[in-house]
Amino acid sequence: MPYEPPTHTVERSLRATTGAKIVAGVDEVGRGAWAGPVTVCAAITGLRRPPEGLTDSKLLTIKRRTELAEELRKWVTSYALGHASPEEIDDLGMTAALRLAAGRALDALPVRPDAVILDGKHDYLGAPWRVRTVIKGDQSCVAVAAASVIAKVQRDKMMAELGIDHADFGFADNAGYPSPVHKAALAERGPTPYHRLSWAYLDALPQWRHLKKVRSCTDGSVPEIEGQLGFDF
16 A cells, blocks of 8 residues: 655754754554563654655565665664563553653663654653654654664564574564464463563463562553553454
């Protein structure tokens, strides 16, 4: 299906209205998974013309996404990745875990951005960052689209590596997200060390329900971002 290529419109607006000189695009992957970390990429692209075919990573084939990620790593001005572990997600909740992962990515950049374009409608970053949220920013904003592709390819690679010792769960194919193979393996074997144990899927596993964790702390500064998925899929 044809799609409009992303532009620098939001970045130009931020530069004009706030005086920001360095703008980073930020996107996450792994929010709705049952296993593995949530991963955030921060990318700085400047106002150069992006590689052909750049868009939201979910709209690309695996082959094209992998090729494009390789191009983008060389094309972007800079990028960095941040992760929040399953244990941190269980302890903090998804909103705070996203903030943690995004902060790690932004702090790892070689330069500190003056402003951040954040995919979605929720500002899970907050102060001290100057944030502009953009719904479907991974399709419309160049820097966010670049971050989307790099984050997705990197996390998929991580999950494939984690799945080597847990082949029955199909992590190389499902990246820790719900799938029939993943569901069957959970029912038979229970969660691996890489699973989120506060997630709703455990409610449907009577023999493993005793492993479910109750979040030890909450962050009420912003509404909790939905992400948990149960077995009804």
